[in-house]
Amino acid sequence: MASSEFNQMSFDIAAMKGDVKTIKAFKTKAPDIFKKGAYTAAWCAARDGHVEVVKFILENEPAAKKRIGNMFEVAVNNNCLDVLKYLEETDPTVIETNGPAAFYEAFFNVQADTMRYLAPKLSDHIVRHILMDGGIDKVRYALEMAQSIKQSAGKSLQDGQDPQMIKEYLDSPVQGYDAYKRGAETILELMIQYIDKKKPGNSPSP
Numbered sequence: 001m002a003s004s005e006f007n008q009m010s011f012d013i014a015a016m017k018g019d020v021k022t023i024k025a026f027k028t029k030a031p032d033i034f035k036k037g038a039y040t041a042a043w044c045a046a047r048d049g050h051v052e053v054v055k056f057i058l059e060n061e062p063a064a065k066k067r068i069g070n071m072f073e074v075a076v077n078n079n080c081l082d083v084l085k086y087l088e089e090t091d092p093t094v095i096e097t098n099g100p101a102a103f104y105e106a107f108f109n110v111q112a113d114t115m116r117y118l119a120p121k122l123s124d125h126i127v128r129h130i131l132m133d134g135g136i137d138k139v140r141y142a143l144e145m146a147q148s149i150k151q152s153a154g155k156s157l158q159d160g161q162d163p164q165m166i167k168e169y170l171d172s173p174v175q176g177y178d179a180y181k182r183g184a185e186t187i188l189e190l191m192i193q194y195i196d197k198k199k200p201g202n203s204p205s206p
Contacts, residue, residue: 006030015041018050049080110183142184
């Protein structure tokens with residue numbers, strides 16, 4: 001890499017692409033840019049699910065660790081489960097400080113994997129409150145959205161659009177048909193689980 005390529009923009013782009021090799025090169029050959037842009041690059045990598053980039057930056061620039069909560073939030077918003085797990089391992093307090101809001105975001109965006117990951121780590125009161133406050137409406141919305149996506153994909157195929165592009169959209173962990181359907185199923189499953197937990201006199205059988 002030529003020296004002219006060592007600038008803030010190329011550093012951020014490398015983080016967005018998950019290009020660990022280039023990120024490491026910045027650490028060695030352009031340490032000032034690495035230090036100055038570490039947080040922004042780590043945030044971009046967390047948003048796009050590039051856990052190895054996040055890991056390398058946090059291990060080599062301690063100041064960036066002070067803003068793990070921001071990275072946690074953006075990883076939740078984009079359903080980047082591997083990043084969430086790594087950030088919790090790095091700073092277990094992130095669940096206490098950011099977990100409730102993160103679970104609400106996952107619920108609001110119908111993100112099944114993130115809801116499953118966070119629910120057991122939060123207090124029953126918090127999870128129950130979020131699920132019971134509009135949970136059925138969210139399930140209905142998710143199923144309607146899944147059906148709409150499926151119908152739209154079928155129409156796009158009839159109109160001659162690229163089948164591979166449509167398949168990638170349907171398979172998207174954020175926007176696809178299966179993502180919304182699994183999200184709705186997960187909300188129902190969690191609602192039943194937390195209702196059963198709180199039933200008066202409900203105790204385990206001997």
